[in-house]
Amino acid sequence: MEIQDFRCFVVLSEELNFRRAAEKLNMSQPPLTRLVKRLEQDVGVALFNRTTRTVELTEAGQYFLQEARAFLLHADETARRIRHATANASNHLKIGYVPIALHTVMSPFLNRCRSQFPQVELDLRERSTDRIIDQLHSAEIDIGFLYMPAYSTLLEFKRVYREPMALVVPADHAMADRSSASLREFANDIFVLHPRDENPAMHDEILRCCTIAGFSPRTLKQAHDQTCMALLLAGQGIHFVASGLDCLGSKGLHRIAISDTAPALELAIAWRKEDPSAVVKSLVSNLSTVCSQLRRLSSEGQSLH
The missing domain is CATH 3.40.190.10 (Periplasmic binding protein-like II)
Structure with missing residues (x-):
């Protein structure tokens, strides 16, 4: 058994779903299934009760979960101390x-x-x-x-560092000639957002400010291999940026300050x-x-x- 086997077992024990656990581990489902079967062969008992609809820990699996967590905690702490000692000397x-x-x-x-x-x-x-x-x-x-x-x-x-966010709109947007506007005036626009896992607090703050302004925004989630500015240039929506950050890089975009409730x-x-x-x-x-x-x-x- 390897450390990664214990990590996979703990994630599956917490998710109790092979598909979700595999996604969380950034792996496909078949290798996770094989890993569990190998673990069960190594310990000599079933760790999960599996049906077509449910996954549950057996009594042995519950005990193994306690031991796996303790083992991982000790392994991670040992690795951390080694890395720190090495860093101090480097x-x-x-x-x-x-x-x-x-x-x-x-x-x-x-x-x-x-x-x-x-x-x-x-x-x-x-x-x-x-x-x-x-x-x-x-x-x-x-x-x-x-x-x-x-x-x-x-x-x-x-x-x-702290500063209010501003909205960036395409040059042909109806409000592109404005230097400032209230957030409510963009209620009918599509907001291009980064995936929530990149910055959950900012994602939620944008939605909160829109709610305060009196509307629930239509959103377009930016794929990881895209850029928000490219989506704006393609006319796919508007996007919040740091107001003082000079990152537009295109004459096809315009920045507008928010005069009322703006995320920071x-x-x-x-x-x-x-x-x-x-x-x-x-x-x-x-x-x-x-x-x-x-x-x-x-x-x-x-x-x-």
Whole structure:
């Protein structure tokens, strides 16, 4: 048995559905079925009662689930401690970030890293907020720039950037000549949204603001291999962007400020409470200095503390 076998078993035990478990594990269903049969052969008992409609843990399966979770907890903690010990002894700083952070808050931070620790090699990794938190927990990365709100009792968070979102519309949109408008005026438009799992808080905040404005938006979910701006240029809808971010890159699009209820983009830097490296300790102790270099710290022009 391998560690991944235990992880697959735990996911299936939680889902009690082979299709959903396989999707969550990013694998097809037949290999998961074979893995379970192999596990049952290894332990010599049935772990699941399976019918055409239901999947249930046997009594042996319930006991195995407790042991599997304990084993994985110990394995993950051991791996985390090894990675942290290695990181402290290395000259690498691994930084996870959501895409927009690279265009907003990271430049002064990276400049300080290079000036204060020229011997440290920076390893930048684009991630979702959820994955950044997971990899901070497991010590796969040392610092993360992520969307707020985010929560973890194991991490420290410091907000470093906030600004209201603006709407981007195609140049032939009926309101493309406006510099500002109320959100209610876009009630009949289709809103192009990123998949919710990329930033659940922002996705929900957009829907909440639309509700406050008095309507439920029609939405088009952006596929992972598409770009929102390409969809807008193709006339497929409108899209929220950071109001101060110069990322339109096309004369076929126009940005409109929202005069009433607009979602706000908030970014924070996160690091582990328990065991930051000496480099991380030094960098986060000077966050106020780094934050003062940001071009936009909040929609009101005030820094966040």
